[in-house]
Amino acid sequence: xxxxxxxxxxxxxxxxxxxxxxxxxxxxxxxxxxxxxxxxxxxxxxxxxxxxxxxxxxxxxxxxxxxxxxxxxxxxxxxxxxxxxxxxxxxxxxxxxxxxxxxxxxxxxxxxxxxxxxxxxxxxxxx
Numbered sequence: 468x469x470x471x472x473x474x475x476x477x478x479x480x481x482x483x484x485x486x487x488x489x490x491x492x493x494x495x496x497x498x499x500x501x502x503x504x505x506x507x508x509x510x511x512x513x514x515x516x517x518x519x520x521x522x523x524x525x526x527x528x529x530x531x532x533x534x535x536x537x538x539x540x541x542x543x544x545x546x547x548x549x550x551x552x553x554x555x556x557x558x559x560x561x562x563x564x565x566x567x568x569x570x571x572x573x574x575x576x577x578x579x580x581x582x583x584x585x586x587x588x589x590x591x592x593x594x
Contacts, residue, residue, distance in 0.1 A: 529585035536576045543569065 547566060554562050580586070 526585060529580060529583060533577070533580045533585050536573055536580070540570075540573050 544566070547562070551559075551562070
C-alpha cells in the first residue's frame with residue numbers, strides 16, 4: 468500500500484531539489500546592482516503617500532466576507548444541481564432538505580451583513 472505513494476514522493480523530491488537548486492543558482496549567478504531607484508517602493512506607478520500602516524475600514528472586510536458567502540454558496544450548489552436528478556425518491560427529499568438548510572444558513576449570514584451595513588458604502592461622506 469505504501470508503494471502506491473512512491474511515485475508521488477519521487478516527484479515531490481525532484482520538485483524540492485529543483486527548487487533548492489534554482490534558489491541557490493539565482494542568488495549565486497544573478498546580478499546585484501542595488502541603487503535608490505531599484506529599492507524604492509513601487510505600486511501602480513504612483514509614489515506612496517503616507518505610511519503602510521494605515522487602517523482599512525471594517526466595511527472592507529465585511530464586503531470580503533459577503534463575497535466569500537456567495538462564493539461558497541455557488542461552489543457547493545453547482546455540483547448539487549448537476550447530480551440532483553440521479554437521486555432516488557427517498558434520498559431526494561433528504562438532499563432537498565439538506566440544501567434548504569444550507570441556503571438558510573447562508574441567508575442568515577447575508578441578513579447579518581445587511582444589518583451591519585456591509586453593502587452601503589458611504590464613500591463621499593466618510594473621511
